[in-house]
Amino acid sequence: xxxxxxxxxxxxxxxxxxxPATWLVVRIxxxxxxxxxxxxxxxxxxxxxxxxxxxxxxxxxxxxxxEIVISYGQSDEYSFVFSKDAKAYDRRASKLNxxxxxxxxxxxxxxxxxxxxxxxxxxxxxxDSRVVxxxxxxxxxxxxxxxxxxxxxxNMYNTCFWTLVKGGMSNKDAMNRLxxxxxxxxxxxxxxxxxxxxxxxxAGPFVPSN
Amino acid sequence: xxxxxxxxxxxxxxxxxxxPATWLVVRIxxxxxxxxxxxxxxxxxxxxxxxxxxxxxxxxxxxxxxEIVISYGQSDEYSFVFSKDAKAYDRRASKLNxxxxxxxxxxxxxxxxxxxxxxxxxxxxxxDSRVVxxxxxxxxxxxxxxxxxxxxxxNMYNTCFWTLVKGGMSNKDAMNRLxxxxxxxxxxxxxxxxxxxxxxxxAGPFVPSN
Amino acid sequence: xxxxxxxxxxxxxxxxxxxPATWLVVRIxxxxxxxxxxxxxxxxxxxxxxxxxxxxxxxxxxxxxxEIVISYGQSDEYSFVFSKDAKAYDRRASKLNxxxxxxxxxxxxxxxxxxxxxxxxxxxxxxDSRVVxxxxxxxxxxxxxxxxxxxxxxNMYNTCFWTLVKGGMSNKDAMNRLxxxxxxxxxxxxxxxxxxxxxxxxAGPFVPSN
Amino acid sequence: xxxxxxxxxxxxxxxxxxxPATWLVVRIxxxxxxxxxxxxxxxxxxxxxxxxxxxxxxxxxxxxxxEIVISYGQSDEYSFVFSKDAKAYDRRASKLNxxxxxxxxxxxxxxxxxxxxxxxxxxxxxxDSRVVxxxxxxxxxxxxxxxxxxxxxxNMYNTCFWTLVKGGMSNKDAMNRLxxxxxxxxxxxxxxxxxxxxxxxxAGPFVPSN
Numbered sequence: 001x002x003x004x005x006x007x008x009x010x011x012x013x014x015x016x017x018x019x020p021a022t023w024l025v026v027r028i029x030x031x032x033x034x035x036x037x038x039x040x041x042x043x044x045x046x047x048x049x050x051x052x053x054x055x056x057x058x059x060x061x062x063x064x065x066x067e068i069v070i071s072y073g074q075s076d077e078y079s080f081v082f083s084k085d086a087k088a089y090d091r092r093a094s095k096l097n098x099x100x101x102x103x104x105x106x107x108x109x110x111x112x113x114x115x116x117x118x119x120x121x122x123x124x125x126x127x128d129s130r131v132v133x134x135x136x137x138x139x140x141x142x143x144x145x146x147x148x149x150x151x152x153x154x155n156m157y158n159t160c161f162w163t164l165v166k167g168g169m170s171n172k173d174a175m176n177r178l179x180x181x182x183x184x185x186x187x188x189x190x191x192x193x194x195x196x197x198x199x200x201x202x203a204g205p206f207v208p209s210n
Numbered sequence: 211x212x213x214x215x216x217x218x219x220x221x222x223x224x225x226x227x228x229x230p231a232t233w234l235v236v237r238i239x240x241x242x243x244x245x246x247x248x249x250x251x252x253x254x255x256x257x258x259x260x261x262x263x264x265x266x267x268x269x270x271x272x273x274x275x276x277e278i279v280i281s282y283g284q285s286d287e288y289s290f291v292f293s294k295d296a297k298a299y300d301r302r303a304s305k306l307n308x309x310x311x312x313x314x315x316x317x318x319x320x321x322x323x324x325x326x327x328x329x330x331x332x333x334x335x336x337x338d339s340r341v342v343x344x345x346x347x348x349x350x351x352x353x354x355x356x357x358x359x360x361x362x363x364x365n366m367y368n369t370c371f372w373t374l375v376k377g378g379m380s381n382k383d384a385m386n387r388l389x390x391x392x393x394x395x396x397x398x399x400x401x402x403x404x405x406x407x408x409x410x411x412x413a414g415p416f417v418p419s420n
Numbered sequence: 421x422x423x424x425x426x427x428x429x430x431x432x433x434x435x436x437x438x439x440p441a442t443w444l445v446v447r448i449x450x451x452x453x454x455x456x457x458x459x460x461x462x463x464x465x466x467x468x469x470x471x472x473x474x475x476x477x478x479x480x481x482x483x484x485x486x487e488i489v490i491s492y493g494q495s496d497e498y499s500f501v502f503s504k505d506a507k508a509y510d511r512r513a514s515k516l517n518x519x520x521x522x523x524x525x526x527x528x529x530x531x532x533x534x535x536x537x538x539x540x541x542x543x544x545x546x547x548d549s550r551v552v553x554x555x556x557x558x559x560x561x562x563x564x565x566x567x568x569x570x571x572x573x574x575n576m577y578n579t580c581f582w583t584l585v586k587g588g589m590s591n592k593d594a595m596n597r598l599x600x601x602x603x604x605x606x607x608x609x610x611x612x613x614x615x616x617x618x619x620x621x622x623a624g625p626f627v628p629s630n
Numbered sequence: 631x632x633x634x635x636x637x638x639x640x641x642x643x644x645x646x647x648x649x650p651a652t653w654l655v656v657r658i659x660x661x662x663x664x665x666x667x668x669x670x671x672x673x674x675x676x677x678x679x680x681x682x683x684x685x686x687x688x689x690x691x692x693x694x695x696x697e698i699v700i701s702y703g704q705s706d707e708y709s710f711v712f713s714k715d716a717k718a719y720d721r722r723a724s725k726l727n728x729x730x731x732x733x734x735x736x737x738x739x740x741x742x743x744x745x746x747x748x749x750x751x752x753x754x755x756x757x758d759s760r761v762v763x764x765x766x767x768x769x770x771x772x773x774x775x776x777x778x779x780x781x782x783x784x785n786m787y788n789t790c791f792w793t794l795v796k797g798g799m800s801n802k803d804a805m806n807r808l809x810x811x812x813x814x815x816x817x818x819x820x821x822x823x824x825x826x827x828x829x830x831x832x833a834g835p836f837v838p839s840n
């Protein structure tokens with residue numbers, strides 16, 4: 001890097017190192033994927049090609065960043081958990097965050113044609129990313145539970161919704177059929193009873209795979 | 211997003227909003243591009259295809275993020291300047307940073323074959339990214355001067371170096387030929403005199419284009 | 421500081437340096453001063469002894485921290501403006517913030533008896549403090565305008581309120597008399613017209629002094 | 631607070647909330663206490679009046695901030711440990727930090743004459759303060775070990791040093807007598823053997839009290 005009278009501008013870069021001995025989670029999330037999936041004819045509720053592509057990208061990331069101990073994804077999001085003693089990039093938040101999301105996105109475009117051999121990618125997609133610190137194993141586990149519960153609820157809702165729509169119901173009627181009343185401080189979008197019934201009418205349970 | 215007993219983990223996400231009324235610069239930078247350029251047979255010192263691809267990606271980014279007022283790139287890096295009153299994503303550092311680098315990387319892979327029609331992309335490249343705040347117009351200008359000076363010094367050095375190497379000199383001898391003594395507190399890698407001479411022996415001045 | 425196997429805990433201290441070339445304002449504010457002023461029989465609406473004590477403390481702070489260029493106070497708060505190029509404590513937020521508020525508080529108790537010779541200090545008061553960065557001279561000026569407008573509005577309200585109360589009105593009636601209807605997005609506690617009238621009935625304009 | 635066209639300057643205040651479910655330590659430290667103790671004739675190596683005053687101030691702080699679970703001090707420093715689930719001031723770093731150091735300093739001046747009845751306080755002292763987050767119980771314990779080891783090493787050194795000085799040795803000679811060679815990566819200022827011997831020649835072990 002050149003030495004010059006202008007180099008003082010580097011002093012405006014601020015240190016953003018994360019705490020030591022703390023679980024770090026980087027979660028990436030597709031930007032504008034409602035439009036993206038429509039444009040590329042994704043199967044509803046789950047497009048197995050898209051899920052396999054996401055898994056392939058996560059594999060790429062994990063091969064590059066070896067301090068990731070587990071990763072978990074659903075739909076257009078993926079979480080990467082760095083071990084508590086990860087040292088990569090001195091735990092600088094922006095380095096970890098941007099390199100990871102950049103590698104993931106790069107792999108998404110790079111491997112697209114392998115998983116969508118008959119669908120041309122029409123424009124470059126993007127993901128955002130955030131990094132979060134979790135102090136204890138218990139809270140780290142709860143984070144994964146949070147994403148898993150979210151995944152299951154969304155999956156069940158979407159499975160039912162698209163089953164109804166494919167059965168001839170309008171989008172709006174399907175939404176009303178699945179609507180539930182909200183209770184104070186707890187507003188589930190779904191009831192356990194409905195779930196069981198709808199899941200039965202669906203084409204079978206969803207089995208993620210790679 | 212699902213409502214559950216685990217949702218408290220969201221409280222660990224910290225606010226990283228940047229100052230209002232301040233210039234924001236996002237600078238992306240290729241990771242491991244020495245290896246990447248070697249693997250893909252980039253022309254030295256400057257590969258015009260690669261520079262045009264970088265410019266294409268910057269264009270893509272600027273079309274998506276309309277509060278960028280100017281961008282400037284060299285080699286495998288690019289700086290994007292957001293106007294002082296930019297409001298995108300509430301000026302959250304990680305949102306701006308990750309969406310920008312993700313879009314840039316995505317475009318890099320997406321448009322690769324357009325600029326390198328005869329070279330297959332062999333693996334997904336990645337960029338890192340940082341966001342910096344500059345309080346005044348003067349310092350903002352100095353930032354751009356800093357990158358410009360860096361670009362010119364690197365370009366002149368590289369032009370001379372590769373001219374010598376192509377003329378039959380070994381890498382090591384070329385490096386020694388261009389080496390200069392360091393002075394206290396100021397260690398230029400190059401002398402103005404050398405530059406002029408070497409530039410003359412080169413195949414002509416470099417003209418960036420798009 | 422001792423060298424030991426436990427010294428790694430220092431790595432958890434995070435860097436909180438503020439931006440260079442930016443105005444820094446430290447504003448201190450009395451905690452629970454409604455109770456404190458009642459306990460110590462402060463004259464209403466303004467206790468000239470208390471204001472002089474605040475000014476004395478600000479002087480003490482400015483003698484210790486020589487990069488402060490201006491300071492401005494009202495009631496139980498005081499703002500200290502550090503010059504844009506202030507270098508004290510490497511511009512670390514917590515150092516500047518805590519040393520300043522500590523010195524101010526220390527002076528408050530130390531000089532109390534000089535300004536309140538007949539009133540014994542009954543318990544140790546406390547102030548909180550924050551540090552804010554302002555990128556331009558214009559915004560820096562607006563900060564001071566903000567505090568000044570706040571000071572005048574509060575002073576006028578308080579002057580009127582206590583004039584009414586001293587004239588025999590109950591606290592509640594005085595508050596109702598001065599109450600105004602709130603308008604959407606703008607809820608002044610006072611009208612210009614009321615101000616003029618009440619100020620006239622007061623014992624004269626307030627002149628801060630030291 | 632007044633409503634005005636200038637109120638936008640509040641948007642420059644940045645959120646500094648600390649992580650939930652993490653131990654918080656606020657450590658205060660006397661500024662320029664070498665000069666302060668000399669000016670006020672503190673007994674060396676330990677002035678029991680000063681230590682009792684520090685303890686009195688810590689008590690005051692703990693009565694005001696009820697989420698502190700333990701505090702530990704030595705010399706002119708004191709650490710306060712907030713429970714992992716402390717909620718005070720929404721865990722805002724600057725609020726916790728400044729209110730605590732302000733209260734401590736206030737108490738130091740307020741109670742001075744109670745512990746130093748024969749010594750007039752000559753100028754207002756100040757303390758700085760920092761807040762640090764510790765993710766696990768183990769590291770939290772190590773923090774306290776770190777301060778305790780530091781306390782003991784300093785105390786032993788000071789006890790020996792002042793014993794030698796009071797026995798007629800010059801400051802410089804005493805320092806040389808206690809000097810030890812540094813080893814790579816580990817530079818203790820003291821040897822266990824020396825400690826035992828010196829402690830015997832001292833006026834007896836130091837017993838902190840309140």
